[in-house]
Amino acid sequence: MVKVIKPEEKFLESKNVKNWPIWEKENSVFDWYYDSVEECYILDGEVEVSYNEKTVFISSGDFVIFEKGLECTWKILRPVRKHYNFIN
Secondary structure (H helix, E strand, O other): OEEEEOOHHHHHHHHOOHHEEEEOOOOOEEEOOOOOEEEEEEEEEEEEEOOOOOEEEEOOOOOOEEOOOOOOEEEEEEEEEEEEEEOO
Protein backbone atom coordinates (compact mmCIF):
# COMPACT_ATOMS: atom_id res chain seq x y z
CA MET A 1 0.00 0.00 0.00
CA VAL A 2 1.04 3.58 -0.68
CA LYS A 3 -0.50 6.31 1.49
CA VAL A 4 -0.25 9.96 0.38
CA ILE A 5 -0.89 12.82 2.85
CA LYS A 6 -0.98 16.57 2.27
CA PRO A 7 0.74 17.48 5.56
CA GLU A 8 0.59 20.63 7.62
CA GLU A 9 3.88 22.15 8.77
CA LYS A 10 3.25 21.03 12.38
CA PHE A 11 3.07 17.41 11.20
CA LEU A 12 6.42 17.71 9.41
CA GLU A 13 7.99 19.39 12.45
CA SER A 14 6.70 16.65 14.78
CA LYS A 15 8.51 14.04 12.66
CA ASN A 16 11.68 16.18 12.35
CA VAL A 17 11.51 15.71 8.54
CA LYS A 18 13.96 18.52 7.76
CA ASN A 19 16.73 16.50 9.44
CA TRP A 20 16.11 13.34 7.40
CA PRO A 21 18.55 12.52 4.56
CA ILE A 22 17.77 13.69 1.02
CA TRP A 23 17.55 11.41 -2.02
CA GLU A 24 17.56 12.67 -5.61
CA LYS A 25 16.84 10.90 -8.89
CA GLU A 26 16.52 11.97 -12.52
CA ASN A 27 13.68 11.00 -14.89
CA SER A 28 13.69 7.21 -15.08
CA VAL A 29 11.65 4.03 -14.65
CA PHE A 30 12.68 1.28 -12.21
CA ASP A 31 11.27 -1.52 -10.06
CA TRP A 32 11.59 -1.25 -6.29
CA TYR A 33 10.99 -3.48 -3.26
CA TYR A 34 10.53 -2.07 0.27
CA ASP A 35 12.08 -4.33 2.90
CA SER A 36 10.99 -1.85 5.59
CA VAL A 37 8.45 0.96 5.88
CA GLU A 38 9.57 4.19 4.24
CA GLU A 39 8.19 7.62 5.05
CA CYS A 40 9.20 10.44 2.73
CA TYR A 41 8.41 14.06 2.02
CA ILE A 42 8.61 15.13 -1.62
CA LEU A 43 10.47 18.43 -1.98
CA ASP A 44 10.49 18.53 -5.79
CA GLY A 45 9.34 16.36 -8.66
CA GLU A 46 6.54 14.19 -9.94
CA VAL A 47 6.30 10.39 -9.79
CA GLU A 48 3.85 7.66 -10.73
CA VAL A 49 4.14 4.60 -8.49
CA SER A 50 2.40 1.48 -9.80
CA TYR A 51 1.58 -1.65 -7.79
CA ASN A 52 -1.16 -4.31 -7.82
CA GLU A 53 -2.79 -2.74 -10.91
CA LYS A 54 -3.00 0.63 -9.10
CA THR A 55 -1.15 3.84 -9.92
CA VAL A 56 -0.53 6.59 -7.36
CA PHE A 57 0.56 10.06 -8.47
CA ILE A 58 3.01 11.78 -6.10
CA SER A 59 4.28 15.36 -6.35
CA SER A 60 5.95 18.20 -4.45
CA GLY A 61 4.49 18.73 -0.99
CA ASP A 62 3.27 15.15 -0.53
CA PHE A 63 4.15 13.05 2.51
CA VAL A 64 4.16 9.41 1.46
CA ILE A 65 4.23 6.13 3.39
CA PHE A 66 5.31 2.96 1.57
CA GLU A 67 4.46 -0.26 3.41
CA LYS A 68 7.00 -2.99 4.14
CA GLY A 69 6.93 -5.73 1.49
CA LEU A 70 5.62 -3.46 -1.27
CA GLU A 71 6.79 -4.31 -4.79
CA CYS A 72 6.24 -1.43 -7.21
CA THR A 73 7.47 0.43 -10.26
CA TRP A 74 8.59 4.04 -10.02
CA LYS A 75 8.17 6.24 -13.09
CA ILE A 76 9.84 9.58 -12.40
CA LEU A 77 8.19 12.19 -14.61
CA ARG A 78 10.07 15.19 -13.21
CA PRO A 79 13.37 14.86 -11.24
CA VAL A 80 12.74 14.02 -7.59
CA ARG A 81 14.22 15.39 -4.37
CA LYS A 82 12.84 13.93 -1.16
CA HIS A 83 13.54 13.62 2.54
CA TYR A 84 13.26 9.97 3.56
CA ASN A 85 13.20 7.82 6.69
CA PHE A 86 13.09 4.02 7.00
CA ILE A 87 11.24 2.38 9.89
CA ASN A 88 12.08 -1.23 10.74
